[in-house]
Amino acid sequence: MKIIVTLACCLALISFNTAMANTLRIAFDADPVSLDPHEQLSEDTLQFSHLAFDPLLRWKQNGQFEPRLATKWQRLDDRTIRFFLRRNVTFQTGHAFSAKDVVYTIERLKKSPDFRAMFDIIESVSLVDDFTVDVHTTYTNPLLLNIMAYVFPMDKVFYQNHDQIIKYGESFASRNVSGTGPFILVNRELGSRLELKRNPDYWDKNSLGNVDRIIFTPIRADSTRLAALLSGDVDFIFPVSPIDIERTKRVAGIQLVTLPSTRILLLHMNQARRKELRDRRVRKAINLAINQPLIVKKILKGYATPAGQLSPDSFLGHINDLEPEYNLAKALELMKQAGYEKGFRISMMAPNNRYMNDEKVAQAIAAMLGKIHIKVDLKTLPKAQYFQEFDQRSADIMMLGWQSDTVDSNNLFEFIIACSDAKTGLGAYNASEYCQPSINDDIRQANREMNPEKRRRFLQQIERTLHKDSAIVPLYWQDLIWAAKDNVNIQDIVNDQNYPYLGDLFIEQK
Secondary structure (H helix, E strand, O other): OHHHHHHHHHHHHHHHHHHHOOEEEEEEOOOOOOOOOOOOOOHHHHHHHHHHOOOOEEEOOOOOEEEOOEEEEEEEEOOEEEEEEOOOOEOOOOOEOOHHHHHHHHHHHOOOOOOHHHHOOEEEEEEEEOOEEEEEEOOOOOOHHHHHOOOOOOOHHHHOOOOOOOOOOOOHHHHOOOOOOOEEEEEEEOOOEEEEEEOOOOOOOOOOOOOOEEEEOOOOOHHHHHHHHHOOOOOEEEOOOHHHHHHHHOOOOEEEEEEOOOOEEEEEEOOOOOHHHHOHHHHHHHHHHOOHHHHHHHOOOOOEEEOOOOOOOOOOOOOOOOOOOOOHHHHHHHHHHOOOOOOEEEEEEEEOOOOOOHHHHHHHHHHHHHOOOEEEEEEEEOHHHHHHHHHOOOOOEEEEEEOOOOOOHHHHHHHHHOOOOOOOOOOOOOOOOOOOHHHHHHHHHHHHOOOHHHHHHHHHHHHHHHHHHOOEEEEEEEOEEEEEEOOEOHHHOOOOOOOOOHHHOOEOOO
């Protein structure tokens, strides 16, 4: 009898533990193209990094920094910050985390084509002891902590000697993972499934997170992704199409969370490919022909802010009087002045699963340009293929979205606007092939200036130069829209940079 009772109690305990295990099923519009945290500076790469790795520090919802693998930091002088590292942390291989891994990671970031421009400021990293590092910059920089939020320490023992960074290629780091993060990769089927399990040795025992397993399924189509949530097949989705928002709000048991973001959508006009685009009058005409407020109202249903510049109003570079200007008559007159009254044919590429309603926005832009007799050959591609074409500058006009990595105007200018320089990484995403040396000078000055008002003048000067030159076409700052079941507390872990901290996600028991 005692044996039977004991067995029954064990079975009950097993049943209870199974019931309490929480699996989170996610459907986003695309999955990460690589497991290498340094291969591509992109939103999905950083989302994955927050799952499998851990940063030295991270942004909180209130815009302040939160210690992670660095427990605290101290500025020693104008060019040096000391970071004190967390002890008793292990990588998923079992290797102990130490200062050597931080030094290794920063040195690797300085070699990354995508991250190089951000980390070029770091002159060296020196070991003080096993859990202390000093980061030395080549000059004073007001954004060093912002930059260090992108240091996700890698397992030096695991990666060293086969850590080549190959964009869109096969490498050891693109297929294998050893981080200190809250989850461990279990299975990956590129383009169809990503499965992770809770890291039983995760250092953060104070986290309220109770997700034991994540099953991530990329679903490109907005309607299919929403249908998966409404049917109960998934628990959490991003993004929600603006046309589905009102419908989603009316569904019992589903919550909708929206946040304005500083992600700017823009068009690059390649001056190296097309002589027409070297004429400022043509670039200005293209700007004037695109009706940003109409795109936001009709296609995005108001879930974005029309832009006349790159810097949102929370950034130092923002200029209040630079608003989007739609003037079809003036655009036609400029085309005539430039000698293109009859227009010309041009190629354009855009993604179809990267930004909110990106394909529809691209189609609307093509139609608008048709009104000034520019015939657009539009091609849209899934994100993974699109950015390979973007890197090759494969079309005359290309769409890009950019979230400032440092929450500052200068990050936009360094990557999108600066004269391209493979050695420093500047202009890595400048598909306009636009080069204005005075802008590069202002970027350098702003990176060294510690006085906020003086920095503001440099950054605003860049915005005015871009506006005068019609160098790019600012479109809008895109809102972020998530939906989830009511018992999945996503409001506590999402942020305006769209790196949900899923390690801290709490799912309430129904």
